[in-house]
Amino acid sequence: EIVLTQSPATLSGSPGERATLSCRASQSVGSNLAWYQQKPGQAPRLLISGASNRATGIPARFSGSGSGTEFTLTISSLQSEDFAVYFCQQYYNWLLFTFGPGTKVDI
Amino acid sequence: QVQLQESGPGLVKPSETLSLTCTVSGGSIGSYYWSWIRQPPGKGLQWIGYLYYGGSTNYNPSLKSRVTISVDTSKNQVSLKLSSVTAADTAVYYCARGMGDFDHWGQGTLVTVSS
Numbered sequence: 001e002i003v004l005t006q007s008p009a010t011l012s013g014s015p016g017e018r019a020t021l022s023c024r025a026s027q028s029v030g031s032n033l034a035w036y037q038q039k040p041g042q043a044p045r046l047l048i049s050g051a052s053n054r055a056t057g058i059p060a061r062f063s064g065s066g067s068g069t070e071f072t073l074t075i076s077s078l079q080s081e082d083f084a085v086y087f088c089q090q091y092y093n094w095l096l097f098t099f100g101p102g103t104k105v106d107i
Numbered sequence: 108q109v110q111l112q113e114s115g116p117g118l119v120k121p122s123e124t125l126s127l128t129c130t131v132s133g134g135s136i137g138s139y140y141w142s143w144i145r146q147p148p149g150k151g152l153q154w155i156g157y158l159y160y161g162g163s164t165n166y167n168p169s170l171k172s173r174v175t176i177s178v179d180t181s182k183n184q185v186s187l188k189l190s191s192v193t194a195a196d197t198a199v200y201y202c203a204r205g206m207g208d209f210d211h212w213g214q215g216t217l218v219t220v221s222s
Binding site: 032034036042043044045046049050055056087089091094095096097098099100101102 | 142151152153154165167168201203206207208209210212213214215
């Protein structure tokens, strides 16, 4: 099983600030990594796939980078609607997809 | 715009079988993979399994002995059955489109396992 670790567990920020979230895989997943945003009471929403490709309708302030075992999600300028939990997910191992534990972005 | 809607009992007794249906609207089930993912209250996400519209499946090894995912293309529905449930199966269950990254999700349905 490929284990994903996310840091920090909680990130406190203010509107307008830059936020950097990290995801580390226990083995290489190439670029087979996605990022999701989840708000309370809602389903996750796909933000990034292929480590760096924004999904349809996702604002340009969200960007993803990395490959292999180290990945980053950057929010260039936090907006009030960005305060949520962010999960990374690997799909390199198509027999067992796994998610990270999440990073909560709050004020 | 594709929309997914989960439905099924919100309460299941221990040792019984959990059964949920995902109805897809605004698009066809054809040519896509469909997955089930769950999230225990206040916890992270666990992938349960996926099905290709043609019927091939793949399940999380930790759940494989208890899970069945099936499709009814005539109704544009994907179904999940999880047998011999325990309290540890209490979660919000989501259906989602995809077998790698999941680009469309249902709103989720909470299933509580309790007598």
